[in-house]
Amino acid sequence: MKSGFLGYDASFMLDFVVTALVLIVPALLFSIYQVKYRKEYKLHRSMQVALGLILLVAVVAFEVDTQLIHGGWQNIVNKDASAPRLDEEALIFVRKVLWVHLIFAVTTPFLWATTIILALKRFSDPPIPGPHSRLHKKLAWASTIDITMTSVTGLIFYYFAFMAG
Numbered sequence: 001m002k003s004g005f006l007g008y009d010a011s012f013m014l015d016f017v018v019t020a021l022v023l024i025v026p027a028l029l030f031s032i033y034q035v036k037y038r039k040e041y042k043l044h045r046s047m048q049v050a051l052g053l054i055l056l057v058a059v060v061a062f063e064v065d066t067q068l069i070h071g072g073w074q075n076i077v078n079k080d081a082s083a084p085r086l087d088e089e090a091l092i093f094v095r096k097v098l099w100v101h102l103i104f105a106v107t108t109p110f111l112w113a114t115t116i117i118l119a120l121k122r123f124s125d126p127p128i129p130g131p132h133s134r135l136h137k138k139l140a141w142a143s144t145i146d147i148t149m150t151s152v153t154g155l156i157f158y159y160f161a162f163m164a165g
């Protein structure tokens with residue numbers, strides 16, 4: 001699992017998680033459209049639980065590969081230590097981009113877990129609007145913005161770390 005499949009010098013798992021993050025946003029928009037305008041509550045629940053599980057598996061696999069197997073993202077960016085692709089100045093910039101990405105990436109799993117667990121506990125089965133709707137809407141929109149920002153900032157990181165230059 002040394003190189004990616006998107007055509008850049010990344011890693012397989014980095015390409016996998018980038019692809020998952022890009023695909024999850026339109027899937028989420030579809031699920032929100034179904035619940036908000038078509039009242040397909042059951043479909044929305046199934047989709048959100050599935051997306052949550054996909055996110056969890058993708059992130060855990062990605063972290064294990066990046067941290068434990070490669071020993072950190074810098075070893076992926078500069079695979080060949082004798083001829084590093086990014087110099088010190090470029091690395092400082094990419095590190096800043098990564099920090100912004102991490103603000104969203106670290107909070108997203110917690111927000112998603114809270115949104116899903118509370119919704120499963122507090123909405124009826126089959127799910128329909130009820131007393132939990134008010135809180136769910138707040139958590140749900142926060143989760144939606146958080147994952148979208150995780151995706152956008154993740155792509156910006158990927159661009160500067162692997163595509164630019």
Ligand code: HEM
Binds near residue numbers: 044049111133
């Ligand atoms: C992270 C996971 C989830 C996200 C991001 C999410 C997102 C949303 C959004 C954006 C809305 C529309 C809010 C509005 O009308 O402004 C919504 C509504 C709703 N969701 Fe979720 N949802 C999630 C998980 C779930 C789960 C697991 C269930 C069921 C157990 C559920 C049940 C509902 C219901 C019943 C509504 C309609 C509420 C109403 O109109 O009163 N959601 N969700």
